[in-house]
Each structure stands twice: as C-alpha cells, then as structure tokens.
Amino acid sequence: MQSQAKPTDPQAETAAHDFVYRKLRSRIIWGEIAPGESLTLRGIGKEYSVSMTPAREAVRRLAAEGALSISASGRVSTPVLSNERIEELAALRALIEVELASRALPRAHMALIDRLQAINHNMTEIVQNRDAVGYIRANLEFHRALYLRAQAPAMLALIETVWLQMGPTMRALYTRLQRSEAPHYHRLIIAALKAGDEPGLRLAVRSDVTQGLKMLAG
Amino acid sequence: MQSQAKPTDPQAETAAHDFVYRKLRSRIIWGEIAPGESLTLRGIGKEYSVSMTPAREAVRRLAAEGALSISASGRVSTPVLSNERIEELAALRALIEVELASRALPRAHMALIDRLQAINHNMTEIVQNRDAVGYIRANLEFHRALYLRAQAPAMLALIETVWLQMGPTMRALYTRLQRSEAPHYHRLIIAALKAGDEPGLRLAVRSDVTQGLKMLAG
C-alpha cells in the first residue's frame, strides 16, 4: 500500500524535508557527528521514516550551507576542515559576532543579562560532566541569545551557517581538550554589557570567539 | 519511452541539478530576474529540459543561500528585500569585503592591478550603453578578482551568498538609478593597491560597497 504524498498535512506541521533538515542540522551544529563521518540518503530516510526524496533535499540544503560536503561521486559526509579553513571561519566569527554584539548592546535589557548569566551558570555544571555536546549547545545558546537582540536577521543567519560548518570540528576539538571551567570571557561579555562598555564588549567577544583557535594552533 | 536516469554521464560533465543551479544562480546574481518574480519547478524543468527533480534540488540549494525565497505553500520567488535587510546586507559586505581586500593587499601583483584596471575600463563603456546587468556583472568581476587573491575560500563563498541575495534588488536599484559614470571608488581601490596603503584600501572598499545604499536612503 502506497499512501503517496503526505497523508495528513501539506507542510502545516512542517514538511518532511524540513523536518529531516532540522533534525540533521541540530545534530551537526551541536557536534553530534564526527568530522568526516559519512551519511547515506537511504540511511537518513530510514532513520526518519521518509523516502530518499526528502532526505536528498535536506542534504542538499545542508550542503549549500557548508554543513555537509558532497564528493565528486555524490557521497555525503561531514566536512573535514583544514587548519587554514578553521582560521578563516574563526576570523569570520570574530568579524560578524563583534558587529552583532555591538548592535545588541544598546538594546540589552536586564532580562537578557539575567538569561546570559543563567546559561553561563549551567555551563559550569556541564563542563564538570565532561559533556562536549552539551557544552557546545549551551555556548551557542549564550551567543544566540545575545545576538538576537541585535535585530539583524541576515547577520544572524549568516553566522549560524558558520557555526554549522564548524560543528563537527568543534566537538572533536572540545573532546580533545577537556576544559576544566566555563569560558571566562563570557563573564567579561556580561560585565561589558552591564557597564554599557562597547569597546570592552567588542574585545571580549573577539577574545571568546578566537580563544578556541589558539588551542588548536598551540 | 522513459530513458530513466542520465543517459550518458553520471556527473562527469556536471549533474543536471548542478547545471540548473549554475544557470539560475548566474541569472539571479547578475540581476536578470526582478525582485518578487515567481518561478515554478515545472517551468524551470521545461526551460532546461530536465524533470522536476533536479529543478527542485537546484531551487532548494538557492533557497538555502538566500537567493530564492519559498512561501509557506512552497511557492518559489526571488526575494523582495526590506530596507532594513538591505542595510544589513550592505553592512555585511562592508565588514567582509574590507577584510578580504586587506588580506589580498600583500599578495597583489601587477598583473592583478592591470586586470582590475581593464575591468574598470570596460565598465565605463557598459555604463554608456545603459546595460544594468552588464554593469552588475562587471562590478562583481572586479571585486571577485581582487578577493581571489586573499586566498580565503570560506570568506569568498560567504560574500558570494550575500551578493546572491542582493542580485535582483541591485538590478532594480541600478535601472532606477541610471549611473552616468563608472564607480569612482574603484579608482581609489586601485590607487591604494598600487601604493600598498592598507587604511586607504579599507576605506575605499567600504565606501564603494556602501555607496549604493546611500542612494537608496536618499
């Protein structure tokens, strides 16, 4: 029995390809998939109970965002980043995130600062549990919460594609590193926000973003 | 008679979906399609003699890059940008292109400067012919030639997606504007390159990129 097309909704709940896209995207951006790990369309389809068609569309979309790489023969895998590429992506993060933070600063209310502090507090616990995925997840949540205040959707979308590209590599980096404490630059960010200190905020964000890179080079 | 699959090559020449993607991408980035213009999968397929499948994949890829927007019901059209979004995209151009130019500077040979001058010279002719598409095309060629020297593929890829998003709107802007001369900031860029003047180069690029925006606001 082939029930053809979507049995119930068109894309009211969310289309199948979009559902698969979101699921995969989360796994990638949170570093749940190792760099260079390969995926198959049929495998993805089976995992989410859809046919190859929506799986293919989700994969194409992610590939367009740099979250997946497709070989010449069409094989799908998470990208393995060279050191040069990591440096570039970190530079992009520094460039764009500093701008976002700067734009968010005048709009930062107390509620935002409270939320950032709460997230940051959670991170100290996560770190003690040696939970790399949880760490990345909370870290992104921290940055996203801040940048949302910038009211700059295009910039936010762009920086998220950069995060996406770094996802698998970040996980490899963090598990190798085993941090012992929450990022202390986050506290500098919060302090600068409280003080309304723009230069300090820019520096703190830039430092936080490029800090991981130094460990890689060292 | 259904000849199923690709009759000759797998993706040796380039897969059908990739072919369609490239064609559409060119048309969009050069401003050959007006903002808000709508496309259909069957129409695209017919235009390039392929079925809906590769057309759909090309469209998804372009949508992921922001070159096309897809309505809640799945309808495909070129995006209509709000003024706020244009300002954001221009800010992103300024941010990233200044960085790219800066990285290209130490690598800029005489051959590059000659090429930039040649492109710029062509633009004066194109302007007199009132050829908006040709203008955008040459302008992008100018910038791309410069940024290629930066040896920063991730940054270049990112900025190209920004250009893509602005494509249709740029055309609307330039036809409305009817420039009378080639962009004079290009000459400042070339001069700064020759002199090895980094601050001057950064300022010239930033001015060139944000100049179009001012006309919009005025």
Place this chain on the structure above:
DNA sequence: CGTTGCTTTTTGTGATCACAAGCGTGCTAT
C-alpha cells in the same frame, strides 16, 4: 457592478523505480 461560491487548473510534495557508477570483497593467476 462587485462579491461570493464553486469548479478547474496549476503547483509543490513525497514515494517509487530503473539505471549507472562507485566501492569493496573475494577469487584467481603468477
């Protein structure tokens, strides 16, 4: 004359299939 209702057409979505290339495995020959 405009508006509301229904019917027809258009359009995107997802499943399925045939096909070809990739890739690995195991066998054979030297």
Place this chain on the structure above:
DNA sequence: ATAGCACGCTTGTGATCACAAAAAGCAACG
C-alpha cells in the same frame, strides 16, 4: 604471498506518478 581483476552490493541520480492544497477562472447572486 601478493597483485590484479571480476563480480556483486551499495549508493546517488533523475523520471514519473498520485495526491492535496492553493490559486485562478468562472458563474450566479446580491
């Protein structure tokens, strides 16, 4: 024992179809 080759399985690609929803065209009514 190792190198080369052939076979089979895996995997991506593209065409086609059935379906549902949205859009457009059309008619009848206020």
